[in-house]
Amino acid sequence: DTGVSQDPRHKITKRGQNVTFRCDPISEHNRLYWYRQTLGQGPEFLTYFQNEAQLEKSRLLSDRFSAERPKGSFSTLEIQRTEQGDSAMYLCASSPGLALAKNIQYFGAGTRLSVL
């Protein structure tokens, strides 16, 4: 299967620890997005890459969060000094960067983070 892959699927950590998630987009998709989803809410945008360049970050992305896409392929999202409020599903999506409305985003299954 060549869909968006996220690892791990589940992560349990203690408050104050650092965690890192990985996203492997669909091959040759140059756009990669991170979203966060809390219970009962729709996904909320965090940040977005075009190739290796991080082009936009939302206000939700505090200074404890950092995302990278070093070679324009896979991406990592790191959360430092986790807090209980960071507990959520972290979703990754990729898109081919085609023109206009055909730029559909394809999502991975997400990483569910629980901060104790």
Added chain:
Amino acid sequence: DAKTTQPTSMDCAEGRAANLPCNHSTISGNEYVYWYRQIHSQGPQYIIHGLKNNETNEMASLIITEDRKSSTLILPHATLRDTAVYYCIVRVADSGNTPLVFGKGTRLSVIA
């Protein structure tokens, strides 16, 4: 904030058509209507999109009113596997610079 309004939940009998409404009264001329759905414990899945004409694909049909202020997603023969949260999103047609803005969506329950 999401620019759409959807009912919180709906039920549909298996085998019947599911009609999911969406209001987007402030939609701009260059904005498309997209529908995604999210099955429990999975990421959102693209269903269909349209600008002003009705659209149909293998998953669903999208009916957009002439004034473009509302739309309806139609699943012609709902199955239990269609139970999910359905999100209606309006988005500028661009090359991907605009992130998706999700609301809370409609939770569709397909009942046997």
